Amino acid sequence: MTRLVRTRGELAAARAVLVQELGAQASLGMVPTMGALHAGHVALIDAARASCAAVVTSIFVNPMQFHQAGDLARYPRQLQEDLALCEQRGVDLVWAPEVADIYPEGPAQVWVTAGELADQLEGPDRPGHFDGVLTVVTKLFAAVRPHRAFFGEKDYQQLMLIRRMVRDLGQEVQVVAVPTVREPDGLALSSRNVLLSPSERVSARWLSAALMAGQNAAGSAEAVLAAAGQVLEAAEGVDVDYLELRDAELGPAPETGPARLLVAARIGSIRLIDNVAVELGR
Incomplete structure (x- = not known):
């Protein structure tokens, strides 16, 4: 049964129970998302479920990675539907924190800087986007402490930057790439x-x-x-x-x-x- 946790304290307690039940050596997989889950996210969850003893899915619409306030406001939010899907796919924990739980002192003053690649491809259209992504992923990794984290190849530049961050910062998590899921006519799911x-x-x-x-x-x-x-x-x-x-x-x-x-x-x-x-x- 999938358990929903909202705060860092609830997450830490639920993670401790999982470790106690599965053993300290059991692998913990993580699927970071912003919710509005679809078949592409299902592929990530299924990949995590297939190779890890337990799976945590985070659902958090991260304000730091939106350049336009309008994009943040209209990003779809459907927590109950997302929880039902996670239940169907065998997710152990869903962590759905509030903004104040991730950024308790307001907007972050210290960011992870994504580097030169962040200024290319998506960079000119989305200034600061990848700094926001890497900052929140660092926070999520620190709280969940997964052994493996699963990301889709559809957001390929993001995937490459997260892998680079993990290498450069010495984060002890394996970043696993999952192929893009497409509609029957070829459109990448988004x-x-x-x-x-x-x-x-x-x-x-x-x-x-x-x-x-x-x-x-x-x-x-x-x-x-x-x-x-x-x-x-x-x-x-x-x-x-x-x-x-x-x-x-x-x-x-x-x-x-x-x-x-x-x-x-x-x-x-x-x-x-x-x-x-x-x-x-x-």
Whole structure:
């Protein structure tokens, strides 16, 4: 049965009970979320459940990572539905703290700085976003003390920055990547998808179509970008922010080997991101 805890004290007590029941050597998995859970989150929970003795899911809409106050206000919140899903997937603990529990003295004065990569790709459109993400993830890790934490590849830049933070700060947690979950037409699952109108939802599928075209082109970096770009040029209702090819850790694209093709675009007022793995030179 899933247990809901709200405060740090409740979390610490519930975690201690889990450790006592399972043994000190049992692995604890964590799935940090902002709620509005969907099949993409289910994939994270299932991956954690499959490899860990116990699973903690956090649900916290972090104000520090929103550049626009309007985005924070309209972010979907559905705690009861999220709890029911966690119950179905066998989550042991759901930690859903209030803002005051995470930031008891108000907005943080000391932040985790995300570094140079945070100024690229998503960075120009979302200044300070990744500093906010890394700061809250550090706080969540410190409170939950998981052995493994599970993040989706859909937010690939975030995934790479969290991995870098864990390495640079010596945090004792293994960051596990889980593949992107997609709708039948290819659209990557996102909490933002519910904000799309029916016509915008049709336009949104061009993003994954472009990525798949680039992935299938493979060969050279030029061929990958040309194939993806051709699809986006023909797309209606899609305002592209960027289409970029990078190496697997988001450095410059290699001539051969593993790479990542990333796209961001606005569909009406909604901004969506997506990415796929590409093997260059094959």
